Amino acid sequence: MTALTRRWRAAALLAGVALVLAACGGGSDAPTAQPGGGDSNQPVTLTWWHNATADPGKAYYQSVADAYHAAHPNVTIKVQPLQNEQFSTKIPVALQSNSPPDIFQQWGGGQLADQVQAGKVQDLTEAVKPWISSLGVAVNNWQVDGRQYGIPYSFGIVGFWYNKALFQKAGIGSPPATFEDLLGAVRRLESAGVPAPIAIGSKDKWPDAFYWDYLALRLCSQEVMQRSAADYNFDDPCWVKAGDMVKQLIDAQPFQKGFLATPAQQGAGSSAGLLANGKAGMELMGHWNPGVMQSLTPDKKVPDGLGWFPFPAVSGGAGSPDAALGGGDGFSCSYKAPPACVDFLKFLVTVDNQKRFGELNIGLPVAAGSESAVADPNLKGLLEFRNKAGYIQTYLDVAYATSVGQALNDAIAQQFAGQLDAPGVVEAVKSAAASR
Amino acid sequence: VTQVQTATGEVAGRAGGARPATRRHRRALGRKHAELALFVGPALVVYSMFVLLPIGLAFWYAMYRWNGLGPLTDFVGLDNYRRALHDPAFLGSIRHNAIIIVLSLTLQLPIALGLAVLLNARLRGRALLRMVVFAPFVLSEVVTGVIWLLILQPDGLADRTLQAVGLGGLVQLWLADRSIVLYTMFVVVTWKYVGFAIILFLAGLQAIPRELAEAAEVDGASRPRVFRHITVPLLGPTIRVWAFLSIIGSLQLFDLVWIMTLGGPANASSTMATYMVDRGFRRYQFGYGSAVAVILFLISFAVSLAYQRLVLRRDTEGALTRMAG
Numbered sequence: 001m002t003a004l005t006r007r008w009r010a011a012a013l014l015a016g017v018a019l020v021l022a023a024c025g026g027g028s029d030a031p032t033a034q035p036g037g038g039d040s041n042q043p044v045t046l047t048w049w050h051n052a053t054a055d056p057g058k059a060y061y062q063s064v065a066d067a068y069h070a071a072h073p074n075v076t077i078k079v080q081p082l083q084n085e086q087f088s089t090k091i092p093v094a095l096q097s098n099s100p101p102d103i104f105q106q107w108g109g110g111q112l113a114d115q116v117q118a119g120k121v122q123d124l125t126e127a128v129k130p131w132i133s134s135l136g137v138a139v140n141n142w143q144v145d146g147r148q149y150g151i152p153y154s155f156g157i158v159g160f161w162y163n164k165a166l167f168q169k170a171g172i173g174s175p176p177a178t179f180e181d182l183l184g185a186v187r188r189l190e191s192a193g194v195p196a197p198i199a200i201g202s203k204d205k206w207p208d209a210f211y212w213d214y215l216a217l218r219l220c221s222q223e224v225m226q227r228s229a230a231d232y233n234f235d236d237p238c239w240v241k242a243g244d245m246v247k248q249l250i251d252a253q254p255f256q257k258g259f260l261a262t263p264a265q266q267g268a269g270s271s272a273g274l275l276a277n278g279k280a281g282m283e284l285m286g287h288w289n290p291g292v293m294q295s296l297t298p299d300k301k302v303p304d305g306l307g308w309f310p311f312p313a314v315s316g317g318a319g320s321p322d323a324a325l326g327g328g329d330g331f332s333c334s335y336k337a338p339p340a341c342v343d344f345l346k347f348l349v350t351v352d353n354q355k356r357f358g359e360l361n362i363g364l365p366v367a368a369g370s371e372s373a374v375a376d377p378n379l380k381g382l383l384e385f386r387n388k389a390g391y392i393q394t395y396l397d398v399a400y401a402t403s404v405g406q407a408l409n410d411a412i413a414q415q416f417a418g419q420l421d422a423p424g425v426v427e428a429v430k431s432a433a434a435s436r
Numbered sequence: 437v438t439q440v441q442t443a444t445g446e447v448a449g450r451a452g453g454a455r456p457a458t459r460r461h462r463r464a465l466g467r468k469h470a471e472l473a474l475f476v477g478p479a480l481v482v483y484s485m486f487v488l489l490p491i492g493l494a495f496w497y498a499m500y501r502w503n504g505l506g507p508l509t510d511f512v513g514l515d516n517y518r519r520a521l522h523d524p525a526f527l528g529s530i531r532h533n534a535i536i537i538v539l540s541l542t543l544q545l546p547i548a549l550g551l552a553v554l555l556n557a558r559l560r561g562r563a564l565l566r567m568v569v570f571a572p573f574v575l576s577e578v579v580t581g582v583i584w585l586l587i588l589q590p591d592g593l594a595d596r597t598l599q600a601v602g603l604g605g606l607v608q609l610w611l612a613d614r615s616i617v618l619y620t621m622f623v624v625v626t627w628k629y630v631g632f633a634i635i636l637f638l639a640g641l642q643a644i645p646r647e648l649a650e651a652a653e654v655d656g657a658s659r660p661r662v663f664r665h666i667t668v669p670l671l672g673p674t675i676r677v678w679a680f681l682s683i684i685g686s687l688q689l690f691d692l693v694w695i696m697t698l699g700g701p702a703n704a705s706s707t708m709a710t711y712m713v714d715r716g717f718r719r720y721q722f723g724y725g726s727a728v729a730v731i732l733f734l735i736s737f738a739v740s741l742a743y744q745r746l747v748l749r750r751d752t753e754g755a756l757t758r759m760a761g
Contacts, residue, residue, distance in 0.1 A: 089717040092504040114720065118505030203698055258590040258612035260701035269589045402503070402720040417614060417702035435501075435519065 044340045045076045048103040049094075050331070051084040054295040056360045068347050075340045084265070085204075095120040095334060102337035103344065106150040106330045108141035109398035110229070110405060115332075116144045122333040124148045127342045135349060138366045141394055142330050151345045153354070154363030155328030156287025157310075157386050158210050158395075161378075164305040166194050166281045175309030179218075179245065182312050186254040189281040196256030199280035201264025201271035205413040206397060210284050211249060212412045212425070213396045214325050216242040218314035222323065222391045229399045232433035234426050238318060243415065243422025245314070250416060256280060260417055265292050272296055276303050284311070286327070287382055291362030302361060308378040310385050324389040327398055329363065400433075407432030491733065498727035503720045516727035525703045526728065529711040530735075532618055536707070537686040539622050541679055547626070548633035548678075553667070555634065556641045566638070573631040581695030584624045585611075588696075611697055614704035621693055621705050628692070629685065633678050640674030641667070673751040680743050687736050708732045 048065065052058045058081050065077040080101065082090065087105055094100045095115065106112060106121075115121045125148045132139055135152060142150035162175065167185070170192035176182040189197035201207040217225060220238035228234060256262065256274055263270045264285075274280040276293035283289065290302045297303055313321035331348070333341035347353065354365035358373030364383055365373065374380055386392070397405030411428035414420040420428065498517070501510040520526050555566050572580065587593040588610040595607045610620045644667065652662050668675075690709035693699060699706035699714060706714070712732060716725020744752070 089713070092717070092720060092722075095505060111720075114503050114505055118503075120505055203700060205698075205700075256590075258609040260614075261589075261609070261611035261617075261697060267586070269586075269592075402718075406719040413700065414702040417700070417704075419614075419702040 041074050043074045043076070044338050045078060046103060046337070046340055046344060047078045047080060047101040048331075048344075049080050049082055049087075049090075049101040049105060050103075051082060051087060051105050051329070052362070053081045053083055054291075057291060057362050060357060060360055064348055064353055068344055071347075072340070072343075075344070077344070100334040100336060102334055102341050103331050104334065106142065106332035107327060107398050108143075108150060108152075108330060109327075109394050110401040111398065112142065112149055112332070113144045114402060116147075116149050120335050121149045122335055122337060122341070124151070124333065124342050124345075127339075128346070131346060134351075134368050135366045136368060137392075138328055141328060142332075150330040150332040151349060152328045152330035152366050153349050153357065154287075154330075155326065155366050155386070156364040157324040157326035157382060157389065157392065158214065158284060158286050159308055159310045159324075159382060159385070160282045160284055161275060161289050161293075162282035162307045162309065163275065163278060163280070163303075164307045166192070166278070167307070170194065170281070175307065176312050178312050179215075179314045183249070183252050185281075186252050190254075194281050196254075196259075196274060196280040197282070198254040198256075199262075199271035199274040199283045200255050200259050200416075201262050202255075202260045202413060202416050203262055204264045205409040206395070207264050207271065207285070208412045208416045209395070209397055209409045210325065212242060212246050212408075212415075213393070214284070214311045215245045215314065216319075216396075217323050217325055217393050218242075218311070218319045218321065219245070219317040221318040222320070225319070225391075225393050229396075232400070232404060232430070232436070234430055234433075239426045240422045243425050246412070246415060247422060250418075265296075268296055270296065275306075278303070287364050287379065288362060290376065290378065291360070294361070302376075306378060308382050320390045322385075322389055323391040323393065324385060325395060326386065326389075326392045327395045328366070401436055403436055404429065404432045494726045494729050494733070496726075497723050498730050500723040501721075502723035504716075504722035505720075508723075510723075512723070516724045517731065519724065520728050520731060525706065526708075526711055528703055529699075529706045529708045532705065533687055533689065533707050535618060536622055536625065536689060537683050539619075540625070540682045540686050543622075544626055544630055544633060544682065545675070545679070548630050548637055549668075549671075549675075551630070552634045552637035552641060553663070556638055566634075569634050570631040572628045573635075575628070577628070577691035578695060580624065580628050581692050584627075584692075585696055588620065612701060614701055617697060617701065617705045621696065624692055624696070625686075625689065629682070633682070636674055636678050637671060640671045644670045676747055676751055680740075680748060683739060683743065684736060687732070687739065708735075 048061075050061055052061055061081070062079055065079050069075060069077060082105075091104060094104070095118075100120070112121065128148055128151065132148060132151075138152045138155035139148065141155075142148060142152055160175070166189065167175075170185070170188040172185050172188055176185045186197040216239060219242050220228075220236060224236050224238060256271070256279070259271075262274075265272050267273055268277055271280070271283050272285065272289060272292045273296040275283045275289075276296045290306065293306070294300060294302045310324070331345055333345070349367050351367050351369045354367040354370035355373035357363060358365040358370050359375065361374075361376045361379060364379060364386065365371065371383060374383055393399070397409050399405070400408065408425075408429045411420055411425040414428075415422070415425050497508070499511060499513055500508045501512050501516075502508055551569060555562060555569065559565075575583075590609065590612075594610065595604075598604055598606050608616050611617050648666050648670075649662050652666055657665070688709055689707045690713070693705055693707055693710050694713065697705045699710040703711075708728065709732065712725050712728040715721050715728060
């Protein structure tokens with residue numbers, strides 16, 4: 001082999017490698033930005049991943065991005081709506097890559113802690129200091145070790161959404177206040193011929209977990225709940241007791257036919273769709289449900305006669321009946337985002353923008369002074385409960401490290417499918433926590 | 437390639453003196469190598485970076501406990517493999533893949549063969565029928581999944597059709613019943629992929645000379661005998677290749693299951709691939725997920741090698757086997 005060949009070959013190889021590398025490294029090469037004012041006139045492009053794939057949320061976010069661009073012509077915002085379910089797979093890969101989105105949906109809790117530990121999320125503490133207090137206590141869920149890594153724009157709690165007409169038809173005077181009342185309401189709806197007293201999206205697993213989480217919140221003391229997210233100790237008997245009550249509910253057979261395969265949010269056959277179209281009496285779901293239901297009805301409107309009541313009290317439990325299970329939506333800036341990112345987030349949660357958000361009935365604004373925009377009586381009631389709540393527990397699958405939280409959801413889903421008993425669920429969580 | 441080079445070299449040698457000949461020979465040889473490098477090089481680089489490297493990385497990640505975000509620090513050796521092979525959910529997934537393979541080979545083969553023979557005969561509207569049978573294969577998996585979700589939901593098209601023809605007693609919770617969901621998935625997989633088998637078999641049937649069947653008929657062979665002793669043996673290579681593709685496809689079954697059931701209810705329809713994505717991406721256990729991926733790779737690899745050596749050998753004799761060694 002001659003030198004010429006070797007040179008040629010090396011050149012070809014180099015060219016190939018260069019090509020591939022160029023293709024790989026094509027992302028934004030923005031320097032790691034110092035958080036703080038984004039007023040330099042350098043043209044900047046922000047990519048923004050949010051989970052509002054349907055109107056009105058989608059149009060609202062686009063309009064906010066447009067308004068920000070109008071005020072800061074050098075900042076272009078590329079808005080990328082993604083299905084909620086896609087985030088769990090796309091975010092870790094994107095954060096590991098060279099070109100993560102600058103702004104992305106962030107639910108806080110254990111997942112955020114993992115991302116922070118890996119250095120993938122920008123510390124916003126200093127940049128947001130002047131204005132963060134206007135967002136109230138909701139911001140706690142986006143803190144890790146007292147530092148702020150995300151900004152909430154919506155914070156709500158889980159409760160029962162119900163069809164007032166069907167409740168009336170079944171002769172249920174006032175919404176169930178205790179767990180026994182709830183079982184009674186199920187029986188009444190059943191005898192009134194409602195095909196599904198309770199709709200549930202068990203295919204997605206997390207709707208199952210709402211029942212388990214809430215019953216644990218009613219039966220376990222606030223201290224046990226808070227500690228569990230730190231030491232993953234589930235020895236308190238209240239956890240198994242919560243599972244036993246879940247079984248009591250499942251045994252009452254309150255759910256729609258084939259609920260194990262029902263998705264929570266996709267299509268008219270989903271649990272939200274069943275409630276929206278008058279086929280179900282109630283659904284235990286987050287504050288976003290009217291927004292989801294709206295997109296699943298033929299006329300794209302929140303159905304009339306929708307009501308909301310908090311999760312009923314459980315007698316003899318160590319938890320307070322005014323404690324709520326909740327969580328919210330926020331955004332984080334990835335480690336590569338330019339300073340314009342946090343400036344845009346500040347713009348997103350101004351009272352004006354939060355008021356506009358509140359008017360859409362798809363979430364609960366957090367900025368002080370924007371509550372008045374929530375006109376929907378149900379969301380008003382929910383907001384009232386939220387603001388009075390003695391303690392708000394973040395959904396356990398979010399509060400716990402992802403591997404433990406998902407294992408918990410899986411175990412609960414198995415209980416709903418009749419494959420695990422109450423102690424089995426607790427055992428599954430313990431073993432997931434042990435191999436975390 | 438070598439022959440050509442020798443020939444040019446000899447020609448060159450006869451035409452000129454010894455020294456220029458060697459130089460020209462070398463230059464020709466050099467150009468050949470350069471061409472090879474130019475054409476094969478980029479493909480080789482891309483193949484290495486996007487196929488070989490990720491496979492190697494999976495083996496590496498699999499030895500760590502890793503949530504996919506930070507640096508690899510928590511070395512656990514083979515612990516991830518041990519955990520996977522002791523997890524009933526993963527063993528169940530392997531069993532589900534095996535069931536799908538067995539059902540595919542035993543049920544799809546006769547269906548596809550029968551329809552292929554039918555569509556090979558002269559009948560009116562043959563082209564249209566072929567298109568109809570093949571159409572599902574062209575649909576994307578996502579579209580297929582969503583269509584079947586709608587058809588199979590409680591009181592959906594499937595249930596109402598059964599009720600309309602008086603078979604309402606057969607209605608099941610197709611996707612919500614743990615004992616049925618895997619077979620439901622198999623039906624959907626068959627609906628989607630049987631068209632591909634039919635097209636393959638049709639091509640194979642066209643390659644069988646008509647004279648053979650005619651000669652057999654002249655000798656008094658019945659049509660079933662012609663089918664049994666002429667069609668099936670001559671279609672053998674096609675069937676064996678289809679079976680290979682079917683096995684590999686069944687081992688890697690993912691999209692349809694993920695869209696329709698997410699592997700549920702309670703893991704009743706999980707496959708190795710859905711289990712892998714669930715543990716890797718949903719639980720953020722990328723080390724453990726990689727270990728599962730390696731196991732899936734090793735199983736597929738072993739099955740492929742065994743099939744090549746034991747079944748496909750006579751079909752690829754001289755094409756693959758001799759070249760390889």
